[in-house]
Each structure stands twice: as C-alpha cells, then as structure tokens.
Amino acid sequence: MKEKTYIKKRILKGKCQSLAFYLCRIFPIDKNLISLCTFEGKGGFGCNPKYIAEELHRRNPKYKFVWLVNDESWEKEFPDYIKKVRNSSLWSRAYWLTRSKIWIDNYRKPLGTVKRKRQYYINVNHYTVGIKCTGLLRGAGFSKMAYIVSKNDSDMIDELIIDSKWCEQCFDKALVYHGHMLKTGAPRCDVLYGDRTEQKLKFRKRHGLPEDAKVLMFAPTFREGAKNGVRSVYSEVWTIDFRRLIANLESKFGGDWYICVRVHPQLAPTFKEYKDEELKDRIIDESQADDFYELLAGMDAYITDYSSAIFEAGFAKIPSFVYADDMEKYSHDRGSLYWNLTSDPHDHVTNNKTAHPNMDLVFPFPIATDNDELEKLIQSFDKTNYEDGLDIFHKTIGLIFEGNASQKLADRIEEMINLK
DSSP states (O other), rough: OHHHHHHHHHHHHHHHHHHHHGGGSSSSOOEEEEEEEEEEOOOOOOHHHHHHHHHHHHTTTTEEEEEEEOOGGTTOOTTTTTEEEEESHHHHHHHHHHEEEEEEESSSTTTTOOOTTTEEEEEEEESSOOOOOOOGGGGGGSSSHHHHHHHHTTOOOEEEEOOOOHHHHHHHHSSSSOEEEEEOOOGGEEEESSSOHHHHHHHHHHOOTTOOOOOEEEEEOOOOOEEEEEEEOOOOOOOOOOOHHHHHHHHHHHHHHEEEEOOGGHHHHHHHTOOOGGGTTTTTEEETOOHHHHTTTTEEEEEESSOTHHHHHHTTTTTEEOOOOOHHHHHHHOBBBOOOOTTTTTOOOOTTTTTTTOOOOOOOSOOOHHHHHHHHHHHHHOOHHHHHHHHHHHHHHHHHOOOOOHHHHHHHHHHHHHHO
C-alpha cells in the first residue's frame, strides 16, 4: 500500500514538473547548445559524456556546453568551455534542456522531463558488458517505480550506445528501450586503447611515485538500494588483505607495488577510517576522482567484486581478478547475475542463458572468494593464457574497441546538429 501511494505521488509530481518544460518552449532551440549529465547530476566531468564533449569542443569552439550538476556536487571542476547549471532546480533543468539541441546522458532523466521535436537525445549509458543484471532482468529487484522512470526516459531516447553483440542480445530484455542501438564502442574506453604509457606516468607523477612503480586498482562495485522511496549507498565490510596482496604481487611480478583504492564517493569517508601504519605510503585513495577511466588507464592490475569495469580493464589486457566473498548474498539481493557465479566451478563460469540465449561464453577472469584463493590466483597467473582467453571472449561477444568511439559519436552528433 505504501508503494502504491508513493508511486502515485511520484507520477503526480512528475506531471506537475513537466509543465515547466512546456512553458520553457517559449525559448527557441539553440542548435549549438549541448546539455550533458552523468549519474543523475551526481557525477562530475567523467564517463562517456566527458570524452564526447572534449572531441566536439576540439572540432568546433562554437559549440556551447552546459553540464547539469546537483547541489551536492556543485564544487566539482569542469573545463572553462563548460557551463555548470543546476540539475537540482526544476526551472534550471527545464530551461537548459528545453533550449538544447543535443542531450547527452549516461543514466536517465527524472520523471517529468519532456523532450520537444527537433531535439536529439543520445544515451551513452554507464555500463555495457557486465556481471550484474540490470533493469527488467533483475526480476523483483527492479521496482515498479524504476520501470516507470526508465520507460519515460527510454521513450525520449533517439539512440543508445553499445559496444557489442552482447549488448544487442540483452539490452532489449533488460532495458525498457526498443529503439535504435548505435554500435560505436564506449567513448570512455578510448583512453584504454593502445599505448597507456602517458596515463601511467601522469598517475605516478601526481602521487609522487617512481616512474617504474606498479599500481593495482581495487574498485568494489557501486551498491545502492531503496526503502520506501529513500535511496542509499551501502557496502559490506571489505575482507581483502592489502598487506598480503602487495606481498603476492611483488613476489609474482616483481617491482614495488601500490594499491589505488576507488570506492564510491559517498563511501569515501568510510574507507578513510581504514588505518594501517605499515601501508600508509602504499595505499592511494582516488575515490573522489571524477574520471575513473583515466585512472584505470594508468594501472598495471585490477581487482573488483562485481563491477562491469573489469571487462573494460580486460579490453586493455590489464591483469584483472574478481574478489567476491559474498556471492550467494549478493546474487540474492541483486535479483540476478549475467553469470552463473554461484552454481558453476570458478574456473569455468558460464553465462546466464536467460540474458544471452544465443551465446556460449566462459567468464574470462580468475575468481577468488577469500585471501587464500586470491593468493593462489596471483601466483599461478599466466599472461599468455589470460590474454588468449580474452581474445576468444572479445571475438565471441563481437566487441567494438578501436579507440575512436568519441570521434564516431561526434560525427553522429554533428550530423544531427546540422539536420534541419
């Protein structure tokens, strides 16, 4: 009963807010105005929209960019050519979106948002190949309210960006979207393509590390839940042993190793409570950085539990490991996973056929559930076997990873800008 009442209130609020968008139609569309947003206004200058904006600005300084930012993220820094505008204010959001020729977003627009004719909305998403099921494939984990908001957003999208046959096979089932999918690859992954020396040196210089230092990123997944309409970010206690991890990395690969920790920004204060005098110079907290992929490009190895970024690390052949000590619980809480992690042996995890009935895949990353297993995986890691497995996986899913997704999308957006 509470959920039904909550949904009715949200729908009524959305209808009322839509009036602002209709009233703002007294202002003409500016064909050179491009609005961008990440993570419902909570993100900064990062993810796929960042790389598209950089490419468009490089091509034509006449393009005008506004970035929709929530009040709590207002202090985030943007380039001079991007104007920050308040996403938290209905009239600000309605005015700038209604006037923009192009919308670029990696998430979804709030209920009540209305797009007008001759506007082009390209959704660049914030995930492609992954571990966690999304949308309708989550089953009961996907609320009625989430469906309504997603449906409203999807009905406005003109094109959705994907990077593989994997996405083609599951997004029509997972997302409340049945429009055109543009297979260009993800712009944020362009920085991972080819030689990453520049990004590695940049990271080490910023943190005062030797140029030959080795760095592993530990990035547990973003977790969010809702109760009675109130959303919150949460995390289990991390059981990974950083001392043991560093010792194993140095024993196996040589050199001096450091750990770059990337937890969700809202959990950063929790991680700051982690104290270990012996490791204080070996652990770098990058939880507040806006651009995850620029960081990832500077890494030598990667560990997560369920984050889809492990696949993108794999695009660049970065040695990557899963450390997940709560598979049964997480799978139950999440609703479903794209991989049979809880039923298959860890050295041969197959794909969930509900999501991908026409694909026969084997999970390409080593999986550990405790520190003993993680040690064994690191010590037995074979670069040739790992990369061969990734090559097979990428071929099977039809991956598009060519380092030029930003250029492809800039071409498409300029085509729409010039369309009368």
